[in-house]
Amino acid sequence: MTTPITLNDIQIYPIVEQQGAFFKALEFFPKLGQELLDENRDWLQPEFIDPNGGVVLCIQGFVIKTPHHNILIDSCVGNHKTRPTRPFWNMMNSDRFEKALGGAGLTVNDIDYVMCTHLHGDHVGWNTRLENGRWVPTFPKARYIMADRELAHWTQREKENPASCPWITDSVLPIVAAKREQIVKSDLAFSETVQLLPTPGHTIDHFSVLVGRSGEDALITGDMIHSPIQGKYPDLGMLADYDSAQAGQTRRKVFDRFCEEPTLLCLTHFPMPSTARVRHWGDGYKFVAGT
Numbered sequence: 001m002t003t004p005i006t007l008n009d010i011q012i013y014p015i016v017e018q019q020g021a022f023f024k025a026l027e028f029f030p031k032l033g034q035e036l037l038d039e040n041r042d043w044l045q046p047e048f049i050d051p052n053g054g055v056v057l058c059i060q061g062f063v064i065k066t067p068h069h070n071i072l073i074d075s076c077v078g079n080h081k082t083r084p085t086r087p088f089w090n091m092m093n094s095d096r097f098e099k100a101l102g103g104a105g106l107t108v109n110d111i112d113y114v115m116c117t118h119l120h121g122d123h124v125g126w127n128t129r130l131e132n133g134r135w136v137p138t139f140p141k142a143r144y145i146m147a148d149r150e151l152a153h154w155t156q157r158e159k160e161n162p163a164s165c166p167w168i169t170d171s172v173l174p175i176v177a178a179k180r181e182q183i184v185k186s187d188l189a190f191s192e193t194v195q196l197l198p199t200p201g202h203t204i205d206h207f208s209v210l211v212g213r214s215g216e217d218a219l220i221t222g223d224m225i226h227s228p229i230q231g232k233y234p235d236l237g238m239l240a241d242y243d244s245a246q247a248g249q250t251r252r253k254v255f256d257r258f259c260e261e262p263t264l265l266c267l268t269h270f271p272m273p274s275t276a277r278v279r280h281w282g283d284g285y286k287f288v289a290g291t
């Protein structure tokens, strides 16, 4: 069994599908530049940037076990999905996701809710699985929580240009067709201990998830940040941002708030163990070890 993060009567389990340097830092962060990268190599390398200049990223979701629900936050890349522009995610056939669920003592039948922080391909893949040539919900009992403007945005884009977002076709729209979606505002108070926090910019209606009670809580960031270099330089955008300027404002606003708090951050794309507390660092922020 995996050791969870425990917050009173709530456990958080990382569900890791992959970790690797899938992208070159200079392409992933288009405005980074060689000079700034070299200036920061001593603290980034080898944990966050590999010797070849690749950004080390974890692909993971988190399961939140509360006394009432098992909630999966983000469902990684998934199996058998055609991803022509992402060879490392194309037609994956891996048992790591399911094994990680097993490490939390769960199967797909035990998930009550899937929360999609946003609708990018590395966050919605296991929403569906292939059954007799059809995409069906992976988690048969789950409601899938998606932000209203996020779903509307991607539904429209898929209609106009399906080739630009195949993950919407195979991992989001089949959930809607199966009537398993629960469309919400991105500031939803889901329960006494699970609160959505709007963190727009990376996508149009991205949310993060605050779990626990004040003084003993954790923030599942989703993709409001990808790598700690965006802590030191909060305005540094990444290649798939919807609005990088807004994403930068979101980082400043959220990190300013949690610099003063004991809140543990679960930083989805940071390499394992992916948890830290955030503190001020010059004009930006640093992440200090935390469990």
Ligand SMILES: [Zn+2]
Pocket: 120, 122, 123, 223, 269
């Ligand atoms: Zn992502």
